[in-house]
Amino acid sequence: MADAAQGTVAPRKEDRLNKQERLALLECMLRIRRFEEGVIHLAMTPEYEYVGRQHLYIGAEGAGAGACLALGKDDLAHTTHRNHGYLVARGSDRMRMFAEILGRADGTNLGRGGSWHICDPDVGFRSTSAMVGGSIALAVGSAYALQKQKSKAISVAHFGDGTLDEGIGYEALNIASLFKLPVLFMCENNSKPGQRPSSMLAAKHLSHVPAALDMPTKAVNGADVEAVHLAAKEAVDHVRSGKGPYFLQADLERWPGSHQVHAAFPTGVTDISLAWDEGKIEGKNADWTRTYDPIRLYAKKLLGENAVTRDELTALDRKVADETDKLRATAVKSPFPPADAAAKQFA
Amino acid sequence: MADAAQGTVAPRKEDRLNKQERLALLECMLRIRRFEEGVIHLAMTPEYEYVGRQHLYIGAEGAGAGACLALGKDDLAHTTHRNHGYLVARGSDRMRMFAEILGRADGTNLGRGGSWHICDPDVGFRSTSAMVGGSIALAVGSAYALQKQKSKAISVAHFGDGTLDEGIGYEALNIASLFKLPVLFMCENNSKPGQRPSSMLAAKHLSHVPAALDMPTKAVNGADVEAVHLAAKEAVDHVRSGKGPYFLQADLERWPGSHQVHAAFPTGVTDISLAWDEGKIEGKNADWTRTYDPIRLYAKKLLGENAVTRDELTALDRKVADETDKLRATAVKSPFPPADAAAKQFA
Amino acid sequence: MTEMNFAEAMIDGLCVALDSDPSVSIIGRGISGHGAEAAADKRLAPYGDRVLDPPTSEAAVAMLALGASMSGLRMFLHFGTGVFAFEAWNQVVNEAANARYMSGGRLKSPVTFCMFHGLRNGGGPQHSASSQAMYANSPGLEVVMPASPADAKGLALTAIRSDNATVMLVHPSLLSLRADVPAGDYAVPFGQAAVRREGRDVTIVAFSRQVTEALKAAEILAKEGIDAEVLDPRTLVPLDEASILASVRKTGRLVVADETPVHYGCASEIAALVAEKGFGSLKAPVARVARPHTPVPFSPGMEAFLTPDAAKIADAVRRTLAA
Amino acid sequence: MTEMNFAEAMIDGLCVALDSDPSVSIIGRGISGHGAEAAADKRLAPYGDRVLDPPTSEAAVAMLALGASMSGLRMFLHFGTGVFAFEAWNQVVNEAANARYMSGGRLKSPVTFCMFHGLRNGGGPQHSASSQAMYANSPGLEVVMPASPADAKGLALTAIRSDNATVMLVHPSLLSLRADVPAGDYAVPFGQAAVRREGRDVTIVAFSRQVTEALKAAEILAKEGIDAEVLDPRTLVPLDEASILASVRKTGRLVVADETPVHYGCASEIAALVAEKGFGSLKAPVARVARPHTPVPFSPGMEAFLTPDAAKIADAVRRTLAA
């Protein structure tokens, strides 16, 4: 499943977005990036007794920020194992997220879920499933509830291309289309030839599957946060207006570090100045940084259009980095829950 | 899933079929019909202690005979709960089939399987699954074995439209296309608006699903045995030549009696003379008999083209009916297996 | 109290749930089976789109029910034959079972998964499963098995009102069973066994259809001067351990009648419970009357050979008393 | 005899199978897990297309393996984490389990379904299942659980060569376990328990990783003058009932150490077996040391609280001897 799918990229109407909106997109991406770098720090610092494995959202910020900022606060979402980005984008308490990833008492799920299952109903998140094919079908269920409740809210399924390998992904798409359920299928396709892809579809394009089930589809470049955002707004309007489900695909180039805990940036962690000081880009992942890092690309674009200054960018990034560090510092102070708190069968 | 699917009906080249081939198709359909009428007789005769439920193949003979007579003796097949037709078509021992349906010791499966699971490796049949989505995925497995064995034989999946409701049906189609496995997907679509359909697909046409998975598809009128047969031959050639899977869909009008045990013919059982004596067609299912009964339609067509005489038809039908009655009479004499034969965990 | 059959009672429970709470929604068809009792389903017709006839997509339909239950509906999903729910195994035992717990209690999952289980005369190898032990071995699920019309109504109502995922298993041969059923809003609490017959000599713990068989066995044994107590746990999870242990304390003997395959099945759990916590009161070996450990053949005689019944239960009781 | 770790031994078994029979074919990746032992998988590379890396479509892939096994191949499919196999539940417990029996023995189904089970330090609610009791409650399946490198090789080889569908469950924390493994063609018969330690005072029946914990417990207890016998059934189905009963006849006491959820789990089956057929030799209540009946929390301390280990086994033994 290499190529971008059918459907044309949304017309780039930058003018549609004012400076504030554009900075919001950038800040959202930075929040996600700095959060994930914080997770890497936790995972690599023995004293925090980190266990388990997390799937980082680094490199997909354009897709997550672009889609989540197109949603209303009452809209519901279900996510996968790679869920941090969406929660951060929609304003979940990052301190509690860090704590959950460490299995601490102040975690969003009281330490019972960990990285794979962060749950925060306060910002619209229902269950996060780590089973491929889980989030898409749960999201169809939330959409079913919204339809019965005659709500104006919509349901969003965040999932990767791997979900289309699973029969349940197909069943969920079919049911949503069959009953015209208010659900946005937000697919992030990061499978590329050469890599061991996360999906093995015979379809020439991922979107041929939802298209066969009589659903509108569109594919956009996931490294272009504005393209994703504008396409997501169109998709959300379609779904909210009662026309049924919509399949939006963001094509991504997998961040080389997306499987490891170890950060894989030329400079160790993200350096916003790479947006203008490209000479500093080096190291084995320089290509990715130069061509696909959605944050660097967007910062560079905004600079090029004189929409922001270097100082504004530096200040914004610093602000986000500092607040993230503070939240992380608070989280690590949270105690582990008492061991016997495990002995509960239900809630 | 009402309408016929995309792909044009195979060019009708009657001349491709000689009299012998055409009579073989007709005889095959009659064998199936008379067999199923025999099952009805068994089910309705208390002394045979019939239990369980069978799914009769009446009305689908055009699809089954047309497809099965296009297969080679070494080709493998997996079938569903509605399996009698295929087994009869490929020459399984009908006495043992009757015995199996009655749970007798001489049954194809020693009475362990019953109607839903008739298995006869001698004529290419592997496991018969009564789970919707079972036969299609098993057939992909047999195709996988044939590919590894570098065999010239192909695998056939016989299944109904309901299989496309199940995610496993989609997964099986994808895997077959992905690995170019030698499998013919023979789908019988008997869902019609108005009835409670056996599938609920949002796709405009069933075949849009395999088509999305990059597989050639074709739809034919299942009441036209020659159309099915010619299309099946093309499909089999495609698969045997190593080009990968092929999806052939036969659209059927469900026989009104297909859910009941009770026969639902104007004259109680099939009367071949309805092929020329249409005035005799009456009763609540007269429409079906007049318009969709594949046997009556084919007999009428052959008469119309002077390919056979009424006497030949009558003689052929009588021969088939008599041999079927004899086999049934032998089967009912078969004893029940000893009850404690059940206490085996494996073979 | 009105007399009705099991199927009618269960539908009555669903109607009470639907009438008393607008958030209740149902998915499924043939809830009353395919026999003479099927007519009971007609009472659901007036509820319109609160009753959905789903596609044959068990996995996604189960998740639809679970997701909807997290977002404000109380879902009751009937799969039909229990083996069809095997297509939704991960969705029931891994998604639904964990959802509420792993959210730290921030989500509720008021979903009920209902299905038919058991040997049903001709179901054959693929339609005769009794998978209650498997569900009961999946922490996070409540597992219930009504054996009477009243419990069919009362347990269904409690299941629908529970904020946890619940699995309810019904034996199709019970659907025609007639008995008095309390009218109106009648809910049966989970975790409370019912003593179906009091007795002094032996405790028979029986599940689902085997309750009927155990009562028949008790009548046979009574004629032989054997006074059997018949206990119906009604819910496998939570299990009323206290009542089972109390009964064995009184009788000193235990026979378990159950339709799951004998090894690693429900009968083994009851036997283990007593061997662990009631060992002191046991006067004789525990006996399991269950489905022999083999696939289910279609042929009626062979199927009967595998089916636990009153005669087999009575034999086991006699052996236990002889020991 | 060569010393190697569990992962290497298992791959060695697969290579012997591949070399000795051209019809053997493998599906899966990460058979040796994701830890330091993963390198063992490299030995499979030379077999080319006899080892398939499948799409994430467990249900159809399981049926592909089953169908291929009916048509001449001997299939070994590794699902990875056991919960992924829940997506293929109907295909394993209802299709594969019944296929050979319901064909009247006319078909063979030489397919092995392998997977990881158990608590693995941070697996969390959805990746920590131990579903062996469920498979063992599905007649028609052989169910095996190697606890040593030699058995990993020997049971894998026997499973691949069996004409029945077999489920093999491996605990990831065993992958690094090192021990001597017989070279060449070494197959371990099903249905034969292994006495891991002889003892007079109590029988500890332990499965999979718990065998290691039971042996540790036995060492602790030895210092207290308690002589424990440790029995590893190795195969759940078929189960070597005779060896278990013989051991309890000798010791009079039984503790079962197992990682499935305690209710309706494997420990219950062993307890029931002895309560039914070994009651006369029991001097004390049976004790189950298993996973408490709750979903698995992510937080390490809570997970440890749920994990059976040597200390918990030793406590149970002391209680049993005190009774």
Ligand SMILES: Cc1ncc(C[n+]2csc(CCOP(=O)(O)OP(=O)(O)O)c2C)c(N)n1
């Ligand atoms: C049912 C199931 N099968 C297998 C897995 C193992 N697994 C974890 S992540 C993953 C790849 C998922 O790919 P995708 O959904 O595209 O997400 P990505 O990691 O590429 O972002 C797989 C197969 C799983 N979690 N669930």
Ligand SMILES: Cc1ncc(C[n+]2csc(CCOP(=O)(O)OP(=O)(O)O)c2C)c(N)n1
């Ligand atoms: C997994 C599964 N779910 C549900 C059923 C119940 N069922 C039996 S036949 C049938 C309809 C099948 O339709 P189709 O495959 O089109 O065959 P048809 O009966 O129409 O010929 C269903 C849903 C089943 N057998 N298996």
Ligand SMILES: [Mg+2]
């Ligand atoms: Mg992906």
Ligand SMILES: [Mg+2]
């Ligand atoms: Mg159909």
